[in-house]
Amino acid sequence: MSYEPSYAERIRYKRLQDAAYQAGLDAATNLQAALALAGMVLPSLANDGPVGARGFVRLGGCSVAVANQLAEVIAAGAHALQERSM
Template sequence: MPYDVTQAERLRYKRHQDAAYQVGEEAVTRLKAALALAGLTLPSLHNDGPVGCRGFVRLGGCSAALASRLAEVIAAGAQAMRDQQQ
């Protein structure tokens, strides 16, 4: 026998989906700003909407040169964080 979803359950699910979408939007905004500080742009970076009530950010494709530069920036930032903790 199939389970019928109540109106309250539908509304609760929609609230979770809306919150997940907002989390994705905020993550995209923060990541774009951080990349801009390093002079980098991921052309396909966008909010891909909620997936399973969780925010989902699509990073998309980029050139190998951009991926290498991004790796350098991440590594340098990680090293700076480690140095700061010591």
């Protein structure tokens, strides 16, 4: 015998899925904007839809040059945050 979720449970799950999708879309947009400030683009950066009612962002592949540039930007930002908290 299998479990059949109630109508209320299905609605609740759909709302969770919708919220997760929106969270992934917002996160991908925020990351894309932040990368643009650094003059960078990850061509395959996208919302990948909800996974288990959680937002999921697909970063995808990029060239070695972009990966190294991204590492530099992240490290510089991390150092700036550390200096600010001192």
